[in-house]
Amino acid sequence: MSQPTTAQGPSKSVKKSSFRWIVLGLIFVIYTIATADRANIGIAMPYLRKEFAMSNTEAGGIMSLFFLGYVIAMIPGGFLVRKLGVSKIFSTFMILTSLFTGFIGMAGSIMQLKLFRLGVGLSEGPLAVGMPTTINNWFPPREKGLAMGIFIAASKVGPLIVPILCAWIIQTWDWRTIFYAFAVPGIILSVFWLIIVADSPARSKFTNAAEVDYINERTPVEEKKKEAKPYNMVWLDKLVRAKTLVRLDTPKKLFFNWNMMGSAFGYFFMIAITTTMMSWIPTYLVTVKKFAIMKMAFVAAAPFAGTVLGNVVGGWTADNILGKRRKPLMMFTALTTAVSMYSLINSPADPTLLGIVLFVTGFFLALGFSGFSVYPMGLVTKEVFPVATSITNTCGQLGGFCTPLAIGWILDHYNWDVVFTSLAIGCLICFCIVATLDEPVDDPLV
Numbered sequence: 001m002s003q004p005t006t007a008q009g010p011s012k013s014v015k016k017s018s019f020r021w022i023v024l025g026l027i028f029v030i031y032t033i034a035t036a037d038r039a040n041i042g043i044a045m046p047y048l049r050k051e052f053a054m055s056n057t058e059a060g061g062i063m064s065l066f067f068l069g070y071v072i073a074m075i076p077g078g079f080l081v082r083k084l085g086v087s088k089i090f091s092t093f094m095i096l097t098s099l100f101t102g103f104i105g106m107a108g109s110i111m112q113l114k115l116f117r118l119g120v121g122l123s124e125g126p127l128a129v130g131m132p133t134t135i136n137n138w139f140p141p142r143e144k145g146l147a148m149g150i151f152i153a154a155s156k157v158g159p160l161i162v163p164i165l166c167a168w169i170i171q172t173w174d175w176r177t178i179f180y181a182f183a184v185p186g187i188i189l190s191v192f193w194l195i196i197v198a199d200s201p202a203r204s205k206f207t208n209a210a211e212v213d214y215i216n217e218r219t220p221v222e223e224k225k226k227e228a229k230p231y232n233m234v235w236l237d238k239l240v241r242a243k244t245l246v247r248l249d250t251p252k253k254l255f256f257n258w259n260m261m262g263s264a265f266g267y268f269f270m271i272a273i274t275t276t277m278m279s280w281i282p283t284y285l286v287t288v289k290k291f292a293i294m295k296m297a298f299v300a301a302a303p304f305a306g307t308v309l310g311n312v313v314g315g316w317t318a319d320n321i322l323g324k325r326r327k328p329l330m331m332f333t334a335l336t337t338a339v340s341m342y343s344l345i346n347s348p349a350d351p352t353l354l355g356i357v358l359f360v361t362g363f364f365l366a367l368g369f370s371g372f373s374v375y376p377m378g379l380v381t382k383e384v385f386p387v388a389t390s391i392t393n394t395c396g397q398l399g400g401f402c403t404p405l406a407i408g409w410i411l412d413h414y415n416w417d418v419v420f421t422s423l424a425i426g427c428l429i430c431f432c433i434v435a436t437l438d439e440p441v442d443d444p445l446v
Contacts (some may be wrong), residue, residue: 003177015288016210019430020138023197024147027131028154030094030193033186034127035158037101037120038066040182042279043166043297045177046286051175052110060408063279065114067401069121070128071394077126078390081133082383085199090130094190102183103232105176128397129437132373132389136382137200140215145326149315152370153308156362159278160304163297171293233323240327242439248380251387260379260388262437264395266330267372269430273337273365273400273423277303278414279404280419281358288416295351302355306362307369318374326371326378327439331431333368338427340364344420378440 041048045059052060080089100119107113108346131151139147161172169178201212236242245259254260281303285296313327322328340361348354410419 016214017206017208018213019204019206019211019402020192020201022206023134023138024150026189026193026197027134027151028157030186030189031127031131031151031154032157032161033182033189034094034124035155036098036162037097037158037182037186038124038137039159039162039278040101040166040178041104041117042282043163043300044170045279047170047175047424048113051339052113054110055408056411057405057408058110059283060112060280060404060406062110062117063404064401065117066121066124067275067397067404068120068122070125070397071121071401072121072127074129074392074397075387075393077129078387080126081129081386082163086130086134086137087197087199089126090134091190091194092125093126093130094186094193095125096181098186098190099123101179101186103179105179105183112350125393127398128393129386129390133386134197136385136389138215140217141324141377144377145319145324145370146312146315148370148374149311149313149318152315152366152373153311154273156307156311156366160301160308163282163300164294167293167297196359210301236322236325237439237441238327238330240331240439241437242325244439245438245440247380248388249384251259251384254380254384254388254391257379259437259440260391261395262433263330263372263375264392266334266430266433267392267396268399269426270333270337270365270369270372270399271396272403272426273341274307274369275400275403276407276423277358278420280407284416289349289351289354291351299351299355299358303362303365306364307366310363310366311370313363315370315374317367318371324378325439325441326368326375327434327437329368330371330434331368331377333365333371334427334431334434336364336367337361338424338431341420341422341427345417375437375440 023270041063045063049059077089077093097120100116103116103119107116132148133146135151136142143294166178169181196206201207201215246255248257248260256379277300282296282300285291285299286293289296289299314333318324318326318329344357344361347357358359373389373392375393377385380388406422409417
């Protein structure tokens with residue numbers, strides 16, 4: 001049970017609990033399943049198109065409908081979470097996400113496919129608000145980068161396991177079984193979440209006063225000084241325009257702040273890359289590289305293996321080496337991903353070499369990827385963060401909505417060289433946007 005907090009802070013004789021890491025572990029598992037629900041259609045698409053005749057543009061449109069629903073639901077989801085709390089909203093929409101995933105397996109027409117795919121997006125939108133909000137509520141600033149890195153890594157574990165698992169299901173049964181199998185775990189885990197995860201650490205029966213004070217940074221100043229790590233990269237602070245900023249405390253201020261909106265616009269181009277990897281790369285490997293289904297599955301999983309590692313390394317680096325500065329890795333990721341996308345024009349035909357190239361691409365993409373989600377935490381108060389993260393994700397998922405459809409149109413009129421060139425240009429635009437942002441810095445002790 002939680003112990004009351006005294007004015008002097010937690011008693012030194014009481015060891016703080018670590019339930020926040022249990023919460024993060026549950027977040028990791030649940031979001032892995034949620035992102036698998038959005039990624040599985042990319043593997044199923046080449047086989048689904050044998051049953052439902054469609055052009056590249058139509059196929060891209062079906063994959064984009066998830067992101068359309070995601071965008072529509074995001075900002076309303078942010079206000080719902082702010083008003084009603086995370087637990088109930090999160091569990092309800094996770095169940096709906098799982099149900100619509102199962103319905104895709106029952107589709108008897110292209111119209112039903114479109115409606116059910118849209119339903120998955122509408123249901124999953126509030127989840128992307130609830131997860132970062134939970135991390136913001138449950139972790140102190142010194143751990144948020146790592147926590148968000150692990151959370152974002154979960155969004156890549158789903159696409160990592162999906163190709164191999166889906167290929168095995170298709171070989172054993174058919175494409176419809178994919179969606180039935182993916183529907184069940186989310187329903188079970190959403191009930192588990194509702195039972196054990198409170199909206200805040202202070203309300204949880206699994207945390208003690210020492211952990212609550214640690215999360216809320218009520219640690220005495222003397223202890224903060226002992227825990228503080230030296231940070232002497234003045235040159236980096238000048239490069240990234242680091243400064244103390246007044247935190248935004250109303251939803252209205254978010255929409256008129258360039259730091260907030262610029263980071264969200266940059267996220268548009270980063271999500272465009274991950275969506276391409278998730279939705280179109282399997283088709284590219286089957287139709288252009290002529291890989292068999294299991295070979296395609298392993299190569300398609302390679303970039304997401306890289307992103308899992310990159311997100312954790314990037315989050316830890318930002319927290320422990322860069323003094324909680326997020327912008328350096330955000331810029332680095334945008335620049336290196338531009339190079340990687342353009343290099344894919346001459347990608348190797350050997351599956352092992354191509355897998356290595358895609359792994360490295362995913363790793364560099366992920367180093368600064370979580371920074372786009374953590375960055376607003378330094379700009380806003382905790383009370384309006386659900387709205388801030390919904391804005392970030394709305395702009396990001398607009399990239400997810402536009403990209404599959406745009407790639408389908410490009411392929412109907414041009415070729416994959418134009419696709420990869422366009423993605424590289426988008427990353428360069430992202431780099432230029434992020435370069436204009438300020439780096440918010442709080443107490444230099446922490």
